[in-house]
Amino acid sequence: MKNRDIAVFSIDSLFTRKWTSAAVIAISTITMVILYYMLLMFFSETFSYDRANKLIKADKGRLANITVGSTMLYDETYYDRIPEFIDELDSLEGIELSGAHFTTFAVINELSQNEEYKKINGNVSDKLNLKKNPELSKFLVTDFDLLSILGISYDQKLYEEVLKSGRVPVLVGSAYKDIVKLHETLTTPKTDFEVIGFLDNSDRWFGAESISFDSENVMELDCVFMVPREYYPKSNDFLHSIFWYADEKTEFEAAEERVDKLAMKHNIVLNSVCVKNIFDEVYISMKETLTAMAGAIISVIIVTLFSCISSNIVSILFRKSELGIYQACGVTENELGKMILFESIIKTTASLLLGFYIGIKLFEESQYIIKGHMALINLKIFAVMASLGIVIILASALFPMRYIKKRKPKDFLEEYL
Amino acid sequence: MIKLVDVSKDYFTGGVTTSALKKINLTVEKGEYMAVMGPSGSGKSTLLNILGCMDSLTGGQYFFDETEVSALSVNRFNKFRKENISFVFQNFALMNHYTVFENAELPLIAKGVGKKQRKEKVLAALETVGIADLEKKLPMNISGGQQQRCAIARAIAADTELVLADEPTGALDRATGMGIMDVFDEVNKSGKTVIIVTHDIEVAKRTNRIINIVDGQIV
Incomplete structure (x- = not known):
């Protein structure tokens, strides 16, 4: 046949x-x-694990992070002291500054023109204003890479495509899931944003769950819009972190002690977190998963x-x-x-x-x-x-x-x- | 043409051995027109399965012309069946979703015959059995007698030396059954060896030779 x-x-x-x-x-x-x-x-x-691993290895696995806690922001002179603090940090023995990362919250003011957004965000202070504190700009780096360490990731290709299109890529807090959709364009008089991902309810920014701009307004991370560095000149609000790592001869704990002393000297309250430790926790949990x-x-x-x-x-x-x-x-x-x-x-x-x-x-x-x-x-x-x-x-x-x-x-x- | 030497067939079920055929010896000449009769369970169908290469022997030898069929490898055994044997069944065994023409064409497709040649052979076969005008009909749309004619046309188209029929008139009324036997008469006259298993003595009488099987033995 x-x-x-x-x-x-x-x-x-x-x-x-x-x-x-x-x-x-x-x-x-x-x-x-x-x-x-x-x-x-x-x-x-x-x-996610591979990506986080690359970042950690690139920083020799001793990367640490200082997250600005909510407490310190009650102090209005913080922004005068931060640049000086960062300069001194860089010259501390056994410590090298990796960079400072500023996550810019998208144009909350612009988006809050929409009544729905306003209900969630409330009124946000403009204390973290790059225009008012231009010296902070030298520390700006791409924030989205850091999100990978926490397990939040996004499609880099999509991110670049949206940037090229003239829209600003935005990561959106989970509280907005019922309001906006993935790939939705958020139009404001000045700018168009495109949603490229959502933050989960459980995401934390190196231990910080929220940021307070003043004693009355607390912004939860799941209520934010996060835009990349490329967009920072147009944004008003920031969450910033300073990255440093201890050199090979210095133990993290000893370095952390020096940083804490320096912070006290400048009257800054910090929350130091060793990224490698976070990574180890993530790694163990991921391995089990x-x-x-x-x-x-x-x-x-x-x-x-x-x-x-x-x-x-x-x-x-x-x-x-x-x-x-x-x-x-x-x-x-x-x-x-x-x-x-x-x-x-x-x-x-x-x-x-x-x-x-x-x-x-x-x-x-x-x-x-x-x-x-x-x-x-x-x-x-x-x-x-x-x-x-x-x-x-x-x-x-x-x-x-x-x-x-x-x-x-x-x-x-x-x-x- | 066909020679069975001490052929036995046993079935093993649940630890019990049943002998369906017991050292049968049978010779069938080329062009013979033979009927096999016997009560139910006598081994008629088993004999047909053995002759038709549908089943293997437990003992003995089966010769077809010069070939010892029982000694063939599985592949050659299957090929042998394709080349030399056709079947006609009581319940016609037609494909309900194929037309009369397509049903008759099946053995030729199995043999790898080309389309043009197939058409010629099938039409000739349908003509022989008297249903050439029904070639485009589906089996469900024709009578039992016509379906059986289609089955016989399939056997004719296959152009094999041996045609085996298992109760070919069993599902038909007397008149239609005799009409079918007329067709078998023609098939035999064309030179093919026809062996028919039947209970019906009237059908058996149409053949040239009747053998009886009782309890797995030819009497």
Whole structure:
């Protein structure tokens, strides 16, 4: 029998038994969706970890951070003292200044023209005003990289695309999830912003949950808009952190003591956090998560394989007499096996592609609900999923083929004999 | 043409061995028109399965012309069936989603025959059995007798030396059944060896030779 005719019979059979074929594809697709979703979550975790790891290694793993706590902002002279403090910090023995990071809160004043936003943000003081304190500008760096350390990440490509488009990329506090959507453009008289991600309720800015601009107005991190450094000249409000690291000869604790003394001298209250320690905590938690996820993924792979194989075998059982007729007409077991293989490949490939598409879409939607991560699709993930897909296709086809080969033609023709 | 030497077939089910055929010896000449009769459970269908290469022997030898069929490898065994044997079943065994033409065409597709040649052979076969005008009909839209003619046309189109029929008139009324036997008469006259398993003595009488099987043995 020609291979072309085998293929024609296979395709024909799929359409003749369209409901059985649809049921097989549907069952397989459901398991594929779950599998791909879990794989994407797994890779998303490892991607965040890899990115954070790079940053930590780049800073020799001894990176520390001073976060401005809310207490100190009650003092209006803070902004006069910060530049001096930073200069002295840089010259402390055993300490090197890595940089100061200023996260600019998006133009709260502009966006607060919208009544909805105003309800959440309230009135924000302009104390952290770069125009009033221009010396702070020398410490500005890209803030979005830091977010990776905390596990918040965003799509760098999207970030750059939005910047090029003339809109300002914004990370939005989770309190806004019911008000704005991902990729939504927030239009103000002066500027257009595009939402590229959400902060989760549990995100913390190196230990700080909130920032107070005065004793009456406390802004929670989940109520903020965060814009990148490139936009800073247009923004009015800041959260700033100063990064330093201890040199190789100095222990972190000793260095921290020196920094604290310096801060006291300048009457600044600080909250020092060793980023490496945070990273270690994140790493342990991530490792546990990844181990649990790996176990779950293996279970889902087994279930997926089982469902694809068994649904293909069951569909053969429904067609015993048809397969018997083929054999009575001279189709050999090998040719019948090829026919089944071809059908299984078509059905399983359809399930794979559908599962792939739906799984990715679900992941993109849900990641904003679960973690505030952007979807992280890359070549590595596609390669793993495609390889897994090929294994599933082959296994789900080979078992039915084996089933047929183990039986004699008379077994399929019981109805007629 | 066909020679069975001490052929046995046993079935093993739940630890119990059942002998369906017990050292059968049978010779069938080329072009013979034979009926196999026997009560239910006598081994008629098992004999048909063995002759039709649908099942393997437990013991003995099966010769078809010069070939020892029972000694063939699995692949060659299957190929042998394709080249030499056709079947006609009691319940017609047609594909309900294929037309009369497409059903008759199946063995030729299995043999890898080209489209043009297939068309010629199938039309000729349908003509022989008298249903050439029904080629585009589906089995569900034709009568039982016509369906059985389609099944016979399939066997004719396959152009095999041996045609095996298992109760070909069992699902038909007397008159229609005799019409089918007329077709088998023609098939045999064209030089093919026809073996029919039947309970019906009237059907058996249409053949040139009747053998009886009782309890797995030819009597």
